[in-house]
Amino acid sequence: MLFQELTLTLDRFWADQGCVLVPPHDGEVGAGTFYPTTFLRSLGPAPWKVAGIAPSRRPADGRNGDNPYRFQYFFQYQVLLKPSPADVQDVYLASLERLGIDARAHDVRFVEDNWESPTLGAWGLGWEVWMNGMEITQFTYFQQVGGQDCRPVSVELTYGLERIAMYLQGVEHGFDVQVAPGVTMGDLRRDFEIQHCRYNFEESDPDLQRLLFEKYEAEARRLIQDGLVYPGYDFVLKASHAFNLLDARGVLSQTERQGYVQRVRRLAEASARAYLAGLDAGNEAAA
């Protein structure tokens, strides 16, 4: 199955499950969880189902394309269901079947994983889904997001698309995955990956990123205080990425690193509070 068929199949599958298909967020994020359609929409009482491919960047994970599994830019397929359906495991397994993975022919297992994002003030319980020893999906029941209790609870499914594609196509490197007829992932991303690795590890200007972090942080705080949650949250994401670049560059001491994590977390929590306050105000206006 071509990579693009894989995402189309998942789109079709989750659309049939009642999900809204949203296009990728247009800024750098560390994971689909950072998407406003996940992070913010997992808060509050309203039901919500969303799915879509989620390109993500983790500068420190780059390996110049040497490691078959690890990249600084990669694709997740992100699904959020609120409230979490009682049969969500079965639905998820049905999605694998749609991809041509027959669970009876493999060792598919739900292995405990306690997910926590210190920068998002979020945690949840669930599993890594293993297929023949390989983690192919993170499956998480959100308990807190942005420091706020989740009621009702959402479930987040994050498919590792490259890994699943590698398995389905029987290739041994993420770059060897066929995206479209005659086009591999490497064709699309090899130079991009290598150049970004060089940038992340060697060329990025730490002074600039520190400065940007300060500015993004201040802007996020100002906007969130003014009730402009979405623009404010965009700057939280920018600040988070600036921190990730500093981290990859190896210029942060342990304590300094911890300090940055706390600062992003405070912004994420402020965004979550402001978002919920906005929901309440909206409800009052409606009533």
Next chain:
Amino acid sequence: MARLLFEIGTEELPSWYVAQGRESLLALARERLAEARLSHGEIRSYATPRRLTIDVFELADRSERRSERRRGPSAKVAFDEAGAPTRAAVGFARGQGIDPSELVVEETDRGAYLFANVETGGEAAAALLPELLAGLVRDLPAPRKMRWGDVEVAFVRPIAWLLARLDGDTLPVEVAGVRAGATTRGHRFHAPEPLELGAIDDYLPALRNAKVLADPEERRAATVTAITEAAEGEGLQPVWDDDLLDEVVDLVEWPTAIVGRFDASYLALPDEVLATVMIHHQRFVPLRTAEGAIADRFVGVSNTEVSDTTPVRAGYEAVLGGRLYDARFFWDADRQKTLAQHAWALSGIGFQKDLGSMADKVTRVREAAPRLATALGVSDEVAAVLDTALPIFRADLATEMVFELPELEGVMARAYAQAEGQPGVVARALEDGVRPKAPGGALPEGEPGAILAVSDRADKLLGFFALGKRPSGSADPFGLRRDAGALARIAALRDWDLPLRRIMATVAGGYEHGDTVIDDAVVDEVTGFVWDRVAALLAEEGVGVRTVRAATAGRPSVVLAARRAHLLRALAGTEAFAELLTLYKRAANLAENASEGGAPDPSLFEAEQEAPLFEALPAARSGAGDLLDELRRQLPAWQLGAGPARKPSPGKALARVLALKDPLDRFLDGVLVMVDDPALRNNRLALLREVSEVLAELGALEELRG
């Protein structure tokens, strides 16, 4: 009599909770059935990653009946002038569920009161159980629970189904958004359809048929057999690891062993690295050859019995290959630097906010460990090994391998030290220096490593106590009890005769140049904290609290305290010792009045009982010394907590100590100590002080019950 089967079907539980959840459910069920006064016979319990089950035999059909007499308001306020019950009386009757006419008045020693004779119990089990079982689900203890959907109940993972059967009937249990039905479920993939259950006796066989081994013992045995057979098929043996086996057994309902291989070039990595990568990342069982070397093969335990193992094997091998690739990358990258260079990076690794970085910590240990070595009087060779090891102690914390696989700390220090050509004893000391890595784990093998390990732990204890971060109650977030226990075990096994408090005071020297102040009070407090651990370890050996207190008094070394504890324990039953103890207590009580001062002066003896006691002292003193020497020979240093290999059998030396008994007895009976003449009085007190000092060699005997 009935039989009750209750199964909580769940989405996959964490493997560590499967056994714990089964035990908790069993305990909670016992508690709740007792509260409901439902008597029962044996309760069996089962658990897999997808279910926790209890099977209750001989459950009473009704709760036990009881008559109770409950006291109400006093008769004075219970009836009005016309003799009709007041609101107080009516209210009491209603509260007890009886008619006011059934109330009786009885005299008590505090006057006349209303009483209600109430019959309780006798309720049908079938009526009590639905709520009782729902309560088990709501209240099952777990360290960390979660919520799901819009369900208001929290559990370890979402509840998927409930099966509640009382003999042939399904009980209407409803909790966590689930209503109990008549079906269970088999293996997630092999038998996905709901499984009808015939008789309760069919539970295990029906599940076995549906490829679920619900009995944990049966599943464990099946797992061990499957792994062993798979290994033997390759002419190899499994490398057993108890934690791994526990985990693997509780990751599956239907264990199936699959053998895989990895590229033999990875065998150049240290064995521990290979084993840890297999165990830590993939829960694979490493295999070894008959000669003990790690082989290029492993066993993975699948939950699914696939018809063609090829894709599963290929998947296992690919993932492990990636992990080993990373491990070799770390191994190569880390060796680009020497351990001394890695040590520079310790300043970037935090130890504790107010106690500085790991570099600061290691600097303190560099100061403290040689002092401890000197205090212990170690050989020049040991001192030289320490000297070489200290600048690179814990440097492996800064390596990528340890960052990725923290459980390899120490092991990597040894491996990298060997790789860079450090002497074997230095490499050994570096690994020893972080031992034991778990409670009950292996202790340092050599003296230099033991000195490192004790210095390191004592430094941590002193620092945290100085900051006021001592454990309270059961909370011990920094693992200080573990450190204290480790320290005590090492000091005991090394047979160090250095008093425990001196170890602490010596290591405190590492803090001389910093901001953290370690004063005598902190040293005392930490010393007391370690003694508490010694007491706990000795308690595991069967030594009572008082005996421990007696044995640890007077600032002894850990090993002396442990030996004295076992000596006192052995003497405790003997009559002669009990008599001596009584006399000792009288003598010690009187001796407390003694002013500081010199030895008794025989020229001042007046009573005939004084000289014999005085003359018995030298023999008793040497007897006590010999007794302790004898004890040291009889009880070679042992693993604290496990107990010495044999009991002490005191010989003639004890007789010399016990020989004090008669002269002391006569002295205490015949001599008035507290006479008016100060010279005479002080001389007699001095004599008694010497007696108590001799006996105190064996411990603070006043702590013992006479």
